[in-house]
Amino acid sequence: MGSQILDQLKKDKILELIKTGKRIDGRALDEQRPIVIETGVIPKANGSSRVKLGNTEVITGVKIQPDKPFPDLGDKGILICTAEILPLADPTVEPGPPNEEVIELARVVDRGIRETEMIDLHQLVLIEDKSVIGMFIDSSVIDSGGNLFDACSYASVAGILSCTVPKYEIKDDAPVLVEGVTSKPPIKTLPVSVTMAKIGDYVLVDPTKEEEACMDARITITTNSEGNICAVQKGGNDGFSPEQLVQCSEMALAVGRKIRKQFEQLM
Template sequence: MNSLILDQLKRDKILDLLKTGKRIDGRALDEQRPLVIETGVIPKANGSARVKLGDTEIITGVKIQPDKPFPDLGDKGILICTAEILPLADPNAEPGPPNEEVIELARVVDRGIRETEMIDLHQLVLIENKSVIGMFIDSSVIDSGGNLFDACSYASVAGILSCSVPKYKIENEVPVLVEGVTSKPPIKTLPVSVTMARIGDYIVIDPTRDEESCMDARITITTNSDGNICAVQKGGSDGFTAEQLLRCSEMALTVGRKIRKQFEQLM
């Protein structure tokens, strides 16, 4: 049977269920899949986490080391998030340079952490304009079951919270590691991203792969601990009405508070 016909049949089935307030996996429209967070899964990393969000699984490692600051940000440390989808995680994933979807995934995770100012990057400066501490957060998708944005974001935040930041002293303007001395990262807030999809006239939170395959539009909203919206990413071929955007914002705040409590247990 033609794949377009199969996609349309899948969409029709999903819409029929949404009309009754249900979804293909039995959840309510505003219900997130179970979230499991485990830290310390990579012993050689400075911080690490494994996150399972339904059928989606992410492993994130954090590497911390001295580096040169960006030319226009000499008074701040470095924060870089990357992502990859392993071929075993998705039949459509291929080895090689990241495609546009993977680049977007990494940027959305990076923006959510950066724009909420989760980490006080000013405290990661060793010598202003010359030497800073860099935090490199690498996420690998082990199983792609939908909503990679939130799963990667949660794994990255959990990985940062589990970090031990090495101490460096300056000798002749060169950073030297102080053996056996570490500290916790300078955390200012806890970012939580919440992704929603619009399928027809219905908004569903934490979409599965099947729901993503037939959605009209997608939006990811990241909030901080004060309940402020700090980052937004819209995707998909269509858009949202003002009323739908307001509803998405309210759901992002509500779900964000629940997820944040899980993060607080890691601190």
């Protein structure tokens, strides 16, 4: 009972501040938390990164290896994103198979990278319909402070930008690793996802865990380097008005330009 009263008091305080254009951490409604991006944090991985978005922290590793293409995509390499929230990241998380929220998290990250066509998957083909290069991007949330969608997306993009692609030669219809020869991945664009929460009649960029507990709806918009909206994911029980959707789109573009400059420094 005591914790419920405390939670309600916290929600009331958040709503009271939002009405004045402020937030509990002092940010403006359209202001994202500070972002710290490190690369090369997993020495044995082909690429890796650690991203801190406020109190949220994610580590991502990229593994690259030959694989068989998907049956209907023999002219493209493989791209698969996965995600997990470690039990130490959040007291409410329990070990076991991923729940719906974690599955959605991985799919949103995957869709943002895939739909923006960040990587030219055609260049990852060794033998069409037979052998391709697969990129497997695994993100682990080690501290859950809100907005896991963006934190995992940024970590995945940074991990890809930091990775090296081994060279393979085909001998007897099988890929053989060429020792000591690598290249950068075929990057076409830099995707940036921006998540916004709707609380009452207000829209907030990059919600914290406390703000997520109060939100009526959320939306994640991913844009490419050309400023095109390529992927959208909506959650929550409430909806967004047309005016709010325009506002969210403008926020996603504005914040996306700032984050993209950080990514460009990794290239």
